[in-house]
Amino acid sequence: MRITVLLLMHLALSACTDDAPSHVGGALPGEPDIRVRVIRSTDAVQIDADATLQLQPIGANRKFVSDQSLAIAMKAGVWTINNEALPDIGLAPIEVRLIDGGPGDVIRVNGRAYPGLVHLVSRSAGDAPPTRMDVINHIHLEAYLPGVLEREIYSDWHLATFHAQAIAARSYALNRILNAPPTRTFDVESTQASQAYAGATTNPRAIIGVLETTGLVLTHGDQVLPAYYSSTCGGAGLSPDGAFANDEYWPPLQPVAHPAYCRHSRYFEWGPIRRNLVSLGNRMTAWGRQRRHPIRNLRRITDIQISERNDLDRPERFTIVDDRGNAYDLSADEFRTAANSTKAGPLPKKDRLLSGFVELEIRGDQVVIAGRGFGHGIGLCQYGAQQMAEEGHSGRDILATYYPGALIERAY
Ligand SMILES: [Zn+2]
Numbered sequence: 220m221r222i223t224v225l226l227l228m229h230l231a232l233s234a235c236t237d238d239a240p241s242h243v244g245g246a247l248p249g250e251p252d253i254r255v256r257v258i259r260s261t262d263a264v265q266i267d268a269d270a271t272l273q274l275q276p277i278g279a280n281r282k283f284v285s286d287q288s289l290a291i292a293m294k295a296g297v298w299t300i301n302n303e304a305l306p307d308i309g310l311a312p313i314e315v316r317l318i319d320g321g322p323g324d325v326i327r328v329n330g331r332a333y334p335g336l337v338h339l340v341s342r343s344a345g346d347a348p349p350t351r352m353d354v355i356n357h358i359h360l361e362a363y364l365p366g367v368l369e370r371e372i373y374s375d376w377h378l379a380t381f382h383a384q385a386i387a388a389r390s391y392a393l394n395r396i397l398n399a400p401p402t403r404t405f406d407v408e409s410t411q412a413s414q415a416y417a418g419a420t421t422n423p424r425a426i427i428g429v430l431e432t433t434g435l436v437l438t439h440g441d442q443v444l445p446a447y448y449s450s451t452c453g454g455a456g457l458s459p460d461g462a463f464a465n466d467e468y469w470p471p472l473q474p475v476a477h478p479a480y481c482r483h484s485r486y487f488e489w490g491p492i493r494r495n496l497v498s499l500g501n502r503m504t505a506w507g508r509q510r511r512h513p514i515r516n517l518r519r520i521t522d523i524q525i526s527e528r529n530d531l532d533r534p535e536r537f538t539i540v541d542d543r544g545n546a547y548d549l550s551a552d553e554f555r556t557a558a559n560s561t562k563a564g565p566l567p568k569k570d571r572l573l574s575g576f577v578e579l580e581i582r583g584d585q586v587v588i589a590g591r592g593f594g595h596g597i598g599l600c601q602y603g604a605q606q607m608a609e610e611g612h613s614g615r616d617i618l619a620t621y622y623p624g625a626l627i628e629r630a631y
Contacts, residue, residue, distance in 0.1 A: 246359045247434065249631030251396050253363050255416055256405040257333065258354035260342060263292035267327050270320035274300070276311035277338075284318065293341050296348025310349065312404070313339040325419045328354055332419040334362045340404050355405045356418070360396070361433060363416070364388055368425035370415035371448075372601055380605045381428025382614025386627060387599050388414055389429075390436040390446035393630060397443060437618060437625040439471050444625050447472065449594025450601050451486040453576045454479035455531035456621075457551060457596040462575070464536070464550035471625035472598055474531055480603035480620075486573055486593035487602075493585045496520045499558060503539065503547075506560035514539065514547040514557065523579050523586060533576050533596065551575030552595045598622060 246252070258264065266272065267288035274283040274291075276298070283300060291313070292299045297306050298313065315337040317324050325332035335358030341349040356363075367388045368381055391414060392407060399406045407413035420426070437444040445467075447459065456474030459467040481487055500520045507515030518541040526548070527536035537554045539547045549557060555575040559566045577590040592600075599621040607617045615627065 247361065247631055250434070251360055251393070251631075252335075252357055253360050253392055253396055253407065254338075254399075254405040255356045255358065255363060255407050255409050256353055257331075257356045257409045257416070257418065258328065259408070260351045260353065262294075262351050263290060264328050264339065264352070264354060265290055265330075266315060266337070268317055268320070268324065270317040270324050272326070273316050273318045275314050275316075276305075276308040277314055279308045279311050281308060291339060293339075293349055293352045295350060296341075298339075298341075310341045312341070315339065334358055334366075334419050338404075353404065356409075356416075360389065360392060361429060363392065364429040365420050365422065365425040366417040367392075367414050368428055369417040369420040369422045372605070374422050374424060376424070376605050377608035378424055378428060378431075379608035379612065379614045379617065380601075381424045382432050383599060383604050383608075383617035383621075384448070384601070385428045385432045386435050386437060386614065386618060387446040387448050387622075389432070389434075389630075390438075390444050391448075393436055394443045394445040432614070434629045434631045435627055436630045437471070437622050438628045439469055439625050443630065444469060444471055444622065446599065446622060446625075447595065447597035448599035448601060448621075449592075449596055451481045451484040451574075451593040452596045452600035452603060453481065453487055453533075453574065453590075453592025455529075455533040455576070455591075455596070456598070456600070457529060457533055457535065457575075459597055461527075461529050461533075461535035462550060462552040462595040462597055464553060471622040473623075474529065474533070474596075475623050476531060477603075477620050480606040481592070481600050483606060484593070484602035488589075488591050489573055490577075490589040491587050492572075492590075493587055494558070496581070496584050496586060499586060500541075502560045502566075503557045505562045506557035509560065512553075514549065516545070517541050517547055518543055518545070520586075522581060525579070537575075555595075 272285050290301050297304050298308055315326055325334055326337050333356045335356055338355045338357055340353045342351045364385055368384055372384050395406045409416040437446045458473050500517055504515050504517050521542050522540040524538045525534040526538040529535050534551050537549045552575050555572050558572045574590055574592040576592045577588050580587045604617045
């Protein structure tokens with residue numbers, strides 16, 4: 220089976236660069252590691268642990284051992300540890316591990332606890348010497364997942380919801396591991412750009428939900444499904460190609476009609492809200508400039524049309540027209556993120572458009588928006604999954620509803 224072949228290839232590649240047992244607690248046979256970028260672009264970090272820290276520049280013949288908290292910085296292309304410059308190790312990534320820890324011991328980075336290893340990787344800065352680093356947690360996949368469940372769903376939700384969420388999150392993660400570009404230093408972000416990750420957790424349902432589904436993933440054909448999920452579908456889902464306007468096509472991610480299980484979510488219906496057309500236009504041009512999208516040339520908005528809907532009547536594409544008569548095309552999730560952009564980054568949560576599942580009407584210098592759902596709407600609906608669990612459905616029932624036609628198979 221292809222999954223097994225791909226996993227073995229991945230592990231063989233890992234084995235070339237990682238000759239020591241890498242983690243507290245052993246991996247299952249065939250279980251891969253995942254690389255999670257937990258801090259993006261910082262100039263310094265504070266690292267400590269309850270056990271002895273060992274720092275090893277990868278590929279260099281030096282090790283640093285410490286029982287103390289360490290301040291590590293990247294200054295003008297030189298690593299420093301507690302302000303001591305280490306020019307001889309160059310820009311090699313630094314691997315941080317515990318050498319006398321017990322099971323459950325963690326490495327704390329800026330106070331947040333992570334199981335597994337931590338890699339500090341300098342960020343290239345064109346021709347200039349780097350002054351920043353990324354922090355990447357390397358961890359067995361099963362040890363990573365409780366920290367995802369901790370962040371993605373509420374700790375008092377039903378265990379069946381945790382089962383479904385664990386299998387979806389494992390599938391998404393494994394798909395990303397298997398498809399990571401060779402030059403990338405990480406597989407997933409620790410934010411909702413991939414899936415949220417808390418690091419170490421003691422949340423019992425998160426731990427049990429992962430343990431009781433160990434190794435299980437959603438598949439289609441011979442592939443591990445990138446099992447996207449979002450908070451609240453609002454009663455009708457969307458496919459990845461509909462949400463993101465890419466060519467990602469997976470039959471189990473094509474939405475089908477099902478009861479509006481998420482009807483009790485506070486995000487099921489929202490608005491109407493009003494947006495000034497000038498400020499909305501400014502957000503869309505800011506977003507367009509960040510992505511070199513044609514909408515960076517947008518002038519004053521005169522019209523916004525829903526140009527395509529899917530079979531469930533959920534908007535898939537929007538056309539934005541300006542006072543020069545130029546029309547710009549955005550997918551549903553592009554519309555949502557563009558409407559939430561500013562030059563300085565995303566809007567505060569209270570001002571954000573929660574989804575692209577909206578109806579719009581232009582009134583004078585404003586657009587009135589009424590919406591449904593929260594998130595991109597692909598795959599599992601978290602509030603819907605919780606309602607199904609409350610009604611007595613199992614994790615498997617939930618997954619069959621939101622990923623129709625997918626199989627649940629053991630990857631390791
Ligand atoms: Zn839903």
